[in-house]
Amino acid sequence: MEAPEPWQRPEAWPLPIVTERLVLRAPTHEDAPAIYSAVEANRQNLSKWMPWARSENFSVGQAHYTIERFIRDLNAHPPANMPIFICDRTTGAYQGGTGLHDFHADTQQAETGYWITQDRRGQGVCTEAVVALTRVALRPQSQGGLGLRRIEIRCSADNVASARVAHKAGYQLEGRLRAHRWIDGLGWSDTLIYATTADTWTTP
Template sequence: MFGPVQITSGGLEIREFQPQDADQVAAFVAADDRTALPPGSPPTVADVNGWLAGTVRRRLDGDGVLLAIADAASGEIVGSIGLRDIDWKAGRGEIGYGVLAGRRGQGHASTAARVVGRWALTDGGMRRIQLRARLANVASLRVAEKAGYQREGTLRMADWDGEKAHDMAVFSMVTTDVEPGDATR
């Protein structure tokens, strides 16, 4: 089980989705713009409240965390980040993120990936956090590098988009890469 997550860094608040986020999440769903929401986001506006409750259950069950990336000043959700594919025995998980198209290029994804990775390796009890990105997704590759993840190699034909296979770069951050209490740097 993961403890509650609330990290402030670089003008962002990275925190659990909360009931008061229902209107913002519903607006994303209604506009069919899921770039700020994690995979598995609610399919309809009617499903938003149940989905928000499920994000807390996921954390409490130890299955991972789904976090909002919010502007610390306005509270506006600009993206999301999460840990999934948790293996408690191996002490590893995988990080994924998304940012609204109009808020990209401002360092939000790299800040969130850095601090959430460090939180997972210190307070979260993990030993290894992995990040994968398609080789063609240059922006995501840059995010991983800026966030301090080490590139380990290429997973050939490891992702399928429904039409063709894609090579994936694999990055990691491990406990020896961070100091205890290092989550907000």
């Protein structure tokens, strides 16, 4: 088997990604008030699963700081993180975040994560976003995609909604890290590792 072509940073990220109900796009500083409001309104339910929610975006100014970090991440070479905002296609309203983090250009793989504002949960929004992102991320670079080979989703085994999203988006359960993370109110929780690959993923 031939060694893979080295991964090339695209001149521009393949964003926005438009789906039936959503636009997945790069963050801008104009988003700061919306990010602050969304995180503040969801802080309690996010903090259990996403440690950053306990320490970030406590003001519009801090949201600017987060966005600046995101923009630097997007411009970094090689990239380590590709943050994406999930917005309503019709109204443009901010509905959550996703992206690719732990981006390894050398092995052409990354991890995705996600959150959705509580008022839009249970409507398939996250699954729609993850499917669209996965499609673009695994598409060869010669066809305008990101050319990744493998994407992982890691979530607490107690986070039933997150595991359900991974399953519905066509990721397979590959492993379980026992007593891997602390969840307030639950104790030590197993981490589930879901993954999909360019060779095996089919649109759900």
